[in-house]
Amino acid sequence: MTRVIAHRGYSAKYPEMSREAYVNAIPVSDGFECDLHLTSDLKLFCWHDDTMDRTSNMSGDVHEMTWETISKATPQPILFKEFMDIAMGAGKDVLIETKHPQKFKGLLEKRLKAELDQLNPKIDMSFMSFDPRAVWRMRNFPGRKVQLLEKKVYVPKFFADVVAPYWKLVTKEWVDQVHARGQEMYVWTVNDPEVAKRLAGWGVDTLISDNPELIANSL
Numbered sequence: 001m002t003r004v005i006a007h008r009g010y011s012a013k014y015p016e017m018s019r020e021a022y023v024n025a026i027p028v029s030d031g032f033e034c035d036l037h038l039t040s041d042l043k044l045f046c047w048h049d050d051t052m053d054r055t056s057n058m059s060g061d062v063h064e065m066t067w068e069t070i071s072k073a074t075p076q077p078i079l080f081k082e083f084m085d086i087a088m089g090a091g092k093d094v095l096i097e098t099k100h101p102q103k104f105k106g107l108l109e110k111r112l113k114a115e116l117d118q119l120n121p122k123i124d125m126s127f128m129s130f131d132p133r134a135v136w137r138m139r140n141f142p143g144r145k146v147q148l149l150e151k152k153v154y155v156p157k158f159f160a161d162v163v164a165p166y167w168k169l170v171t172k173e174w175v176d177q178v179h180a181r182g183q184e185m186y187v188w189t190v191n192d193p194e195v196a197k198r199l200a201g202w203g204v205d206t207l208i209s210d211n212p213e214l215i216a217n218s219l
Contacts, residue, residue, distance in 0.1 A: 002200040003030035004216045005095055005208045007189050008048065012211035015075035016055060017046040022078075022086045029212035031093030031124070034083050036112065038104045043067035044080040044111050050102065063103045080112070084119055093124040095186070095208070097148070098138070100131035109137040116141065126186070128164060135160055146186060157181050162205075164188060167195060172202040179203065193218030 006029040009021025022032050035048045040063060052058040052065070056073040070077055087094045098108050112127075125143030129135050135147050136159070147160040152174065155163045163178055164186040178185045186206040190196050196207055196215045209215040 002204055002219060003093070003206050004212045004219070005029060005031045005033050005093065005186075005206055006212040007033050007208045007210045008035070010210075010212060012191070012214075016048065017078070017083075018075045019078050019082065019086070020075075022083065025212055026086075026090045026092065028216060029092070030216075031095065032083070032087055033095040033097065033208055034080070035097045035099050036080060036108065037062050037099055037102065038108055038111060039067045039070055040064055041066045041068075042104075042107070042111060044108075044115055045070065046078050046080060046083050048099070050099075080115055081119065084115075084121060088119070088121050088123055091123060093126075094121075095126045095128060095146070095206075097128040098131075098134050100129060100134050106133075106137055109134060112138075113141060126162065132159070144184070148188075155183070157183055162186055164208075167199065170199060170202070170204065175202045175204055190215060 006025035008016035010025040011021055014021035014024055034046045037047045052060055058073045126146050127138040127141050128146035128148050130148045135145055139145055144161040146162040146164050147155045149165040152169050162184040167187045167190050170187055175185055184205040187199055187204050188208040190207045190209050191211050196218050200219050207215055
């Protein structure tokens with residue numbers, strides 16, 4: 001059965017990757033997706049862009065700002081630990097994307113692993129990046145390894161357990177090929193119910209959506 005993951009939380013209705021977006025995704029999704037950056041003082045927090053400009057009342061490069069400063073933004077960002085506390089408390093799956101390129105390079109994955117070791121989560125986890133080097137750095141993390149794709153490419157099974165393309169790239173033949181190699185397919189970002197039904201009918205394992213309630217109700 002195809003699961004539905006809340007992309008940056010329930011971001012169609014609430015500020016993306018805010019506590020509100022994740023809490024309100026609990027009853028309408030199978031799990032949550034988040035993107036991760038490091039602050040200048042190496043705090044791991046949930047944020048998509050390299051800057052604060054698009055989705056907050058602040059401006060500036062997140063990698064040059066301390067967590068004390070970033071935490072005062074509106075809407076308020078959350079630390080990775082808070083994200084995981086919400087997911088673990090609700091027993092929800094998580095899809096965790098490390099954002100690259102950025103100034104900290106492999107330190108981002110090292111900090112992520114250290115926090116996971118402290119949390120010792122007992123939920124289903126997937127670790128993702130558009131950067132193949134980041135996926136490889138996460139190869140020993142406790143969960144699935146996901147290569148995000150913006151074009152159709154072959155991803156060997158030893159490299160990633162999952163391939164995750166943009167929805168417009170997906171064909172039934174490609175889904176079948178991925179499954180025949182023993183991999184899963186996650187598809188982003190699916191906000192159209194008719195597209196969702198088609199992809200689920202082809203056997204796509206996970207749909208990532210800004211509006212998980214709409215997509216889950218369409219399946």
